[in-house]
Amino acid sequence: MRVRGLLIASLLVVAAMVGFAFYMDATLPEGGMLPVHFNAAGQPDRYDKALTALLVAPVSLLVVSLIMAATPFLEPLQNKLEQSAPLLRAVWIGMIVVMIFVQVSIAAPALGWQLPPxxxxxxxxxxxxxxxxxxxxxxxxxxxxxxxxxxxxxxxxxxxxxxxxxxxxxxxxxxxxxxxxxxxxxxxxxxxxxxxxxxxxxxxxxxxxxxxxxxxxxxx
Missing domain, CATH: 1.20.120 (Four Helix Bundle (Hemerythrin (Met), subunit A))
Structure with missing residues (x-):
């Protein structure tokens, strides 16, 4: 199973998310806070410094991407790996989308966006x-x-x-x-x-x- 293309894409997404985090931090007032946790109703109930909050998603995605990239090399059942490759890629791509959404949700208040709860x-x-x-x-x-x-x-x-x-x-x-x-x-x-x-x-x-x-x- 080849992972190079998806790993490169993931790293580019991580780099873009990190760049976005620093850009947003620079545009916010010093000491600005953003939500880092939401309750079951979708309402923010915990806040942190803007840069810290905005870096949670890209750091998480980086860790997930490295684990996903290493998985094919660690899999003992190599003879069945190719048949499970679509599922592994689906998990990986899904996590990219989820982490992008997490960062957007955190940044939304600063952008003036009102996302459905x-x-x-x-x-x-x-x-x-x-x-x-x-x-x-x-x-x-x-x-x-x-x-x-x-x-x-x-x-x-x-x-x-x-x-x-x-x-x-x-x-x-x-x-x-x-x-x-x-x-x-x-x-x-x-x-x-x-x-x-x-x-x-x-x-x-x-x-x-x-x-x-x-x-x-x-x-x-």
Whole structure:
């Protein structure tokens, strides 16, 4: 799997984000503060110095990009790596988009932009739908996908589990997108954010075990 092109693109995005951070810091009054954390309603509830706040996303993206670039060289299952490459690239590209949005959300007050309070929910939802579509196309890997003892050791288990996991992840993404645009209480918003994600993560794990148990019981 080649990562050079995506790594270069990621580093260029990081450089642009760092440049944007310093530009914004220079245009703000000395000691200017920007949000670094948002509550379930999408409202800022913690602030930090502008430059520090604006550098959170590019630094995070740099770390993620370096990890993603190293993953193909660390993967023990090299013979299946190419089949999982689309999923790895999807995670990487998705993280680039998410980190750009995080920086824009932090800078928005200084730019005079009024973003919808729960727009981040919509971004997360679209990310999950994107990943859910890619999951069934992957093959056993120690670094990407739904990694259980049973999926890693059995390609058929991996394929079946990821088909289910992909559907659940896309459904979770759809629920979270709807949650972004429907007025609910903070508690309901959190439940509709975390609930679908937990279901999409837990059910495939149990299903993977069940497939292994059924195969073991049949003696195959």
């Amino acid at each position: 729960r727009m981040f929910y919509a971004v997360i939802g679209m990310f999950l739908i994107f990943l859910g579509n890619m999951l069934p196309k992957s093959r056993p890997s120690f670094f990407v996908g739904i990694r259980t003892p049973w999926t890693i050791m059995d390609t058929d288990n991996w394929i079946a589990t990821h088909r289910l996991g992909g559907k659940l992840m896309m459904a979770a993404g759809a629920v979270i997108i709807i949650n972004a645009f429907v007025e609910t209480s903070e508690g309901v918003a959190i439940a509709l954010l975390l609930g679908p994600i937990l279901i999409a993560a837990f059910v495939p794990f149990v299903y993977s075990w069940w497939l292994w148990h059924q195969k073991k019981a049949s003696g195959s």
